[in-house]
Amino acid sequence: xxxxxxxxxxxxxxxxxxxxxxxxxxxxxxxxxxxxxxxxxxxxxxxxxxxxxxxxxxxxxxxxxxxxxxxxxxxxxxxxxxxxxxxxxxxxxxxxxxxxxxxxxxxxxxxxxxxxxxxxxxxxxxxxxxxxxxxxxxxxxxxxxxxxxxxxxxxxxxxxxxxxxxxxxxxxxxxxxxxxxxxxxxxxxxxxxxxxxxxxxxxxxxxxxxxxxxxxxxxxxxx
Ligand code: ATP
Ligand code: MG
Numbered sequence: 386x387x388x389x390x391x392x393x394x395x396x397x398x399x400x401x402x403x404x405x406x407x408x409x410x411x412x413x414x415x416x417x418x419x420x421x422x423x424x425x426x427x428x429x430x431x432x433x434x435x436x437x438x439x440x441x442x443x444x445x446x447x448x449x450x451x452x453x454x455x456x457x458x459x460x461x462x463x464x465x466x467x468x469x470x471x472x473x474x475x476x477x478x479x480x481x482x483x484x485x486x487x488x489x490x491x492x493x494x495x496x497x498x499x500x501x502x503x504x505x506x507x508x509x510x511x512x513x514x515x516x517x518x519x520x521x522x523x524x525x526x527x528x529x530x531x532x533x534x535x536x537x538x539x540x541x542x543x544x545x546x547x548x549x550x551x552x553x554x555x556x557x558x559x560x561x562x563x564x565x566x567x568x569x570x571x572x573x574x575x576x577x578x579x580x581x582x583x584x585x586x587x588x589x590x591x592x593x594x595x596x597x598x599x600x601x602x603x604x605x606x607x608x
Contacts, residue, residue, distance in 0.1 A: 389474040390496045393436065397501045404502040406432035406531065407493070409477075409486055410511075411567065412439045413452045414592060415464045416584045418508075418565040422533045426506045427470050429558035430531045435506070437461050437473045440484040452597060454478030463587035485519040490527035503528035504556065509538035516551060529554040536564040574598035 386394075396402040408423045415437075423435045439457045451457075458475055465471040476492060477484045486505065493503060505528045507515070512532040518524060530553050532540060540557065548555045565583050573580050575598055580589055592598060 386496055387474050387476040387479070389436065389472050390476060390493065393434070393472070394496050394498070397498050402433045402501060404432050404504060406430065406435035407503060407505045407528070408435055408437045409489070409505065410439065411451060412437065412457050412461055413567050414457065414460045414570060414584055414588055416565045416567060416570055418563040420464060420585070421563055422508060422560050423471065423506060425560045426531050426533060426558060430504055430556055432504060435471050437465070437471065438477050438489060441477045441480050442483045456595065456597065460588045460591055463591060464585045466587070487518070487520040487524055487527065490524065494527060504531045506531040506533065508533050508535035509540035510535055512540055512548070513538070513544060515548060515553065525552040525554065529556055532557045533560045534562065535560070536562045571598040575600060
């Protein structure tokens with residue numbers, strides 16, 4: 386079993402982890418928008434911890450090369466240093482093939498004691514696509530969905546009602562609006578522009594050191 390998940394299971398058995406947030410994403414790279422979203426989810430949804438799980442091969446992003454999983458993990462670890470409420474898991478990066486959230490949630494369910502509540506956190510953009518996720522009809526039985534506001538994406542009452550009608554336990558919450566995206570960060574790097582303060586400083590340093598995102602083809606489509 387993944388080491389982080391084993392530790393989470395131990396904490397849950399000790400009664401320290403009743404409700405766990407799961408922040409899925411490509412994190413190519415992790416930026417301020419992700420971190421503020423997860424931190425405010427912790428508060429708004431009363432989560433005992435948030436586990437960031439970067440995708441291996443994301444099902445939705447087969448159109449451009451994704452940065453090596455180890456490098457994305459390394460950036461995440463650097464980004465969350467000092468926050469006891471955050472952990473990162475290599476569970477999806479290490480799973481072969483295309484990554485699906487449904488498999489991850491099943492794996493977490495199997496590892497954690499019964500009664501541990503799982504809340505999958507998504508931004509409004511990702512939440513709108515939920516009905517098209519792999520085995521979408523099974524997802525709603527595995528976790529609740531914390532839906533964060535995100536600048537540029539409107540998740541109105543009708544869209545939320547539609548998700549509820551499909552059986553999803555949706556928990557909308559407001560996040561300080563930060564119009565930051567990984568695509569924009571990548572584009573900026575490829576254009577030689579500044580990304581300081583859009584990503585945590587150790588992440589910026591790592592991007593520079595490892596020469597990530599220098600090629601124009603790296604920024605891909607806005608997704
Ligand atoms: P890309 O531009 O490559 O798609 P991204 O910035 O959208 O990158 P992802 O890794 O695709 O980042 O997103 C992971 C999760 O974080 C998604 O649920 C997404 O909605 C959410 N998220 C990303 N950026 C923000 C933001 N600025 N505010 C709120 N939620 C966000
Ligand atoms: Mg995205």
